[in-house]
Amino acid sequence: MTNAGATAQAIAPRLKLSTQYGLLGALLIAPTVLIFCAVIVYPLVSAIYLSLFSIYTPTLKGSWVGLDNYVALLASGEFWNAFWVNVVWTVGTLVLQVVLGVALALLLHQNIVFRSLARSLILFPYFMSTVVAVLVWRWVFNDLYGILNHAMMWMGLMSVPLDWIGSMPNAMISVILVGAWKYFPFVVISVLARLQTIPDHLYEAATMDGAGWWGRFTDITLPQLREVLFIVILLRAIWDFKEFDLIYLLTGGGPVTATQTLPLLVYKHAFALNEMGGASAVAVLMMLFMLGFMLLYFRYGRATES
Amino acid sequence: MTKVTFERVHKAFGAFVALEELDLAIRSGEFVSLLGPSGCGKTTTLRMLAGLEQPTRGTISVGDRVVNELPPAERDLAMVFQSYALYPHMTVAQNIEYPLRKRGVARAVRREQVLRAAAQLQLEALLDRKPRQLSGGQQQRVALGRALVRNPAAFLLDEPLSNLDAKLRAHMRAELIELHQRIGKTMIYVTHDQLEAMTMSDRIAVLDQGRLQQFDTPLEIYNRPVSLFVAGFIGTPAMNLVKGTLKADGNRLVFDAGGLSLELPPALVRRDVLREGGIAVVLGVRPEDVLLATDGERATVKVVEPTGHESIVFFDLMDHTVVGRVGPDVRLAAGEPVGLTLNAAKLHVFAAEDGRRLNADLQPPATQAAPSLVA
Amino acid sequence: MRRFGWSRILFNLLAWAIVFVVSFPLLWTIVTSLKPQTELFLIPPSLLPGEVTFEHYAKLLLETRFLAYFSNSVVVSVATTVLVVAVAVLGAHSLVRFAYPGRERLAQLVLFTYLLPSVVLIIPLYLLLVRMGIANTLFSLVVAYTTFALPFAVWLLRSFMAGIPQDLEAAAMVDGASRMGAFFDVILPQALPGIISTAVFTFILAWNEYLFALVLVNQDSSRTLTTGVITMLVTSFHIEWSMLMAASVMMSVPVIVVFAFLQKHLTRGFGAGAVKG
Structure with a gap:
């Protein structure tokens, strides 16, 4: 980087100061831009391009098919099944994450003993590998030796062990549960950070005005959390x-296709059905679905950030 | 010794004009304040001089050198920031030493100069501390030390006292004046505090909305403000300003505002501005020029604010609120009827339309002491 | 006062009961990994191991390729982190402090890629890496991990560095530093906590990555922990539960270490910007 500085200095007498600074700024961002173009922009564009081909994965030979991949997908039951599975999974796990996350953030905001240990334990699932999380839960869910079935039978909640992963609707419930467990700490972190900035005098004023704990929650805490919750959601x-x-690791999309979401469908098309063009078409469609949310985040997320 | 010159310097951020065609010639060794409310362009002016912003057009010179395209490092200026901008990861000694290090001064010399600057500012005991371990006043001294240590062509100070409490501020003000007298360097001082500007400066440049309003000595600015803005901005309590109509009636000059009618000295304003049927003006009078007089206009006392050495009194004069200051021995009570006159030699007249000064100002401002107040 | 004391104790008990339930799967993993194989399949399961054994750990370390996968993971994660953080620090500095045409567009592009799903990129990346002849290498994983780690790091560092007062850089420049000099003397030391947080998060992201490792590497010598452990211990017919649990614990050790030592930095990181998941 001393080189960059030196270069800017060397051409100094020729260029206006603001131009020099602009060039230096461009030079600093250049590595980022180059890498972006090589590993993100180029693949993104070629994903769209590839979706217009039929490509056999093992040989990587392809032929132009135009929009046929899309036409076939939009007419296929499997694609729409994956879409609805994706929606159910997203809504289900998101609702649980938010409810659990807000509740535990409120809890961890209180002055409990060994609070920082409690916080670490709660946050940990978020930082552990998904592979580990899923393995752990598969062991908990295990139909014969799993602690979950035994605990529930011991408590008298059921009489025979349940198949948590291999049957419906259990598989979807399990996926949603594990997803909520793995990702709710993100909500906890964000909400906790916001809670710490709500000034105490707001609560004191509300208490003086006769608000109970529920009133304080709905009148002060929730409105203060609205923005952060919007972004987090x-x-x-x-x-x-x-x-x-x-x-993929928990159910592999099964039983049959009951938990097969769009990302799993991409993987299946590309590496099980050996049809990379079709897989790219699924990926592109999926990205289009997500674009709405991304644009929302673009518009409001950045406004609240600054 | 270095003069600093701005020639038609203009700065726009997009459509927003931060500074409009500024012409300012600061003499070598002068202490000049850039004074104005926030957003008036004073800090932008200073930052352009330092090289932290680039002017849209115009020329900035330090000494005989045009510095427009020089990076800040090569302008040989020292700057004290409002936030002090001390380097948090460096000790006090390292902070003060930094400009010397950047100039390649030898280690031994650096050490000696840091010690000397520290001694000047009574920082010797703090040299090994980090900035966050210092009080606001101490941080301020370190920032000054960092500027002092390298003997720059000029000092730029951006509201350096605004983060200090009132007492410390008064103390540092005196120290800065003393420092300027001792080293005799050009100092350019940005502030929104008119008291600071008045007490410290050789000359004050008053800015408003990116325009230079007046550039003159403190007394001249106080006594002969060129515009309504300057008149209202300088002085505490602020100058009384009453809107009304000014009419020439033969040899007489009459000011009318609501129920209030005053006869003004005939030579007060320039004849050429007067129109048939009168012109809309704002009459200004400083609180110390509002005088108690038994035979004056009838007024009522509204509020009295004693400060110890004087009292600020709010009068009701024909439904206009007028502020005056009276001596500590004058006892007034709210509701009390009094008579008021205005010091005719010190009236200010501004055009209501654009705020410019209309006084004839032929004679120099009255030199005799203000008449003592009569109860 | 007494009533207050009791309600506090009850509240604490309740709170910790919830914490216990949430972290139970983690505790259960540790417990399981310490049980002898024979105790694993007891019905009903024993809550605490009757006898504590480290045989699964020993077996994993000595008799399997676990350590090879572990070192692959270390290499890939460290390389990704160093590359990404070095590039992102310069990029973020540029986005925060410099003015040039297209800067806002670039910032938006970073945000867009930060939200972009990996599955969209994976097929073209796979084709690209095959064509370049570097598929199945650790380097191909570093390249692939850059696709999510770089946008993340630039975004996080940008918000960290925007928090460094403008005046510091200005003061350094007036004091005689060039722009790059001010960057090295003043900005970089101030950004250090943010850089550490970013590096830690990037490392964890790379350490935990699964999809790219699954698709881009199918050669045992280049497998990372996430894919290696699964191929090694999970087959359609048989799952080595004891060893899996021991492997899970050991895979989490770096994350736990980082977590324990840098908790203060990490919580600051959460404040500064969202964390990718």
Whole structure:
């Protein structure tokens, strides 16, 4: 980088100061831009291009088919099934994440003993590998030796062990549950950070005005959290919608296609059905669905950030 | 010794004009304040001089050198920021030493100069501390030390005292004046506090909405403000300003405002501005020129604010609120009827339309002491 | 006062009960990994191991390719982190402090790519890496991980660096520094906590990555922990639960270490910008 500085200095006498600064700024962003073009923009554009071909994965040989991939997809039951599965998974896990996240943020905001240990334990699932999270839950869910079935039978909630992963609607419930468990800490973190900035005197004033704890929650806490919750819900909706690892590892999309979301469908088309063009078409359509949320985040997320 | 010159310097951020065609010639060794409300362009002016912003057009010179296209490092100026901008990860000594290090001064010399600057500002005991361990006043001194240490062509100070409490501010003001007298360097001082500007400056440049209003000595600005803005901005309590009509009636000059009618000295305003049927003006009078007089206009006392050495009194004069200051021995009570006259030698007249000064101002401002107040 | 004391104790009990339920799967993993194989399949399961054993850990470390996968993961994650953070620090500095045409568009592009799903990029990236002849290498993973780590790092660092007072850079320049000099002398030291947080998050993202590792590498010598452990211990017919749980614990060790030592930095990171998930 000393080179960059030196270069800017060397051409100094020729150029206006503001031009020099502009060039230096461009030079600093250049590596980022180059990498972006190579590994993100180029693949993104070629994904759209590839979706117009039929490509056989093992040989990577392809032929132009125009919009046929899209036509076939939009007419196929599997695609729309994946879309609705994706919506159910996203809405289900998102609602749980937000409810759990807000509740636990409120709890961890209180003065409990060993609070920082409690916070670490709660936040940890978010930072652990999805692979580990899923393995752990598969062991908990295990139909024969899993602790969940035994605990529920011991409590008298059921009499025979349940198949948590291999049957419906259990598989969807399990996926949603594990998703909520893995990702609700994100909501906790964001809400907790916001809670810490609500001034105490607001609560004191409300208490003096006769508000009970519920009144204080609905009149002060919730309105203060509105903005952060809006952003968190948007972000999590985007991230949950494109989740692959968790579902793929937990159910593999099964039983049959009951938990097969769009990202799993992309993978299946590309590497199981060996049809990369079709897979790209699924990916492009999926991105179009997500674009709405992204634009929302663009418009409101950045406004609230600054 | 360095003069600093702005020639038709213009700065726009997009459509917003921050500074309009500024012409300003600061003499070598002068202490000049750039004074104005926030957003008036004073900080932009200073930052352009420092090289932190580029003017849209115009020429800025330090000494005989045009500095427009020089990076800040090569302008040989020192700057004290409102936030102090001390480097948080460096000790006090390292902070003060930094400009010397950047100039390649030898280690031993650096050490000696840091110690000397520290001694001047009584910072010796704090040299190994980090900025966050210092009080606001101490941080302020370190910022000054960092500027002092390298003997620059001129000092730029951007509201350096505004983050201090009132007492410390008064103290630092005196120290800065003393410092300027001792080193005799050109100092350019940005402030929104007219008291600071009045007490410290050789000359004050008053800015408003990106335009230079007046550039003159403090007394001249106080006594002969060129515009309504300057008149209202300088002085506490602020000058009384009453809107009304000014009419020439033969040899007499009459000011009418609601129920209030005053006869003014005939030579007060320039004859050429007067129109048939009168012109809309704003009459200004400083609180110290509102005088108690038994035979004056009838007024009522509304509020009295004693400060100890004087009292600020709000009068009701024909439904106009007029502020005056009276001596500590004058006892007035709210509701009390009094008589008021205005010091005819010190009246200010401004055009209501554009705020420019209309006084003839042929004679120099009255030099005799203000007549003592009569109860 | 007494009533107050009791309600506090009850509240604490309730709070910790909830914390216990949420973290139970983690505790259960540790417990399971310490049980002898024979105790694993007891019905009903024993809550605490009757006998604590480290045999699964020993077996994993000594008799399997676990350590090879582990070192692959370390190499890929460290390389990704170093590359991405170095590039992102310069990029973020440019986005925050410089003015040039297209800067706002670039910032938007970064945000867009930050939200972009990996599955959209994976097929073209796969084709690209195959064509370049670097598929199945650790380097191909570094390239692929850059696609999500770089936007993330630029975005996070941008919000960190926007919080550094403008005046510091200005003061350094007036004091005699060039723009790059001010960057190295003043901005970089101030950004250090943010850089550390970003580096830690980037490392964790790379360490935990699964999809690219699954698609781009199918050669055992280049497998990372996430894919390696699964191929090694999970087959259609048999799952090595004891070893899986031991592997899960060991895979989480770097994350736990980072978590424990840098908790203060991490919570600051949350404040500064959203965390990718």
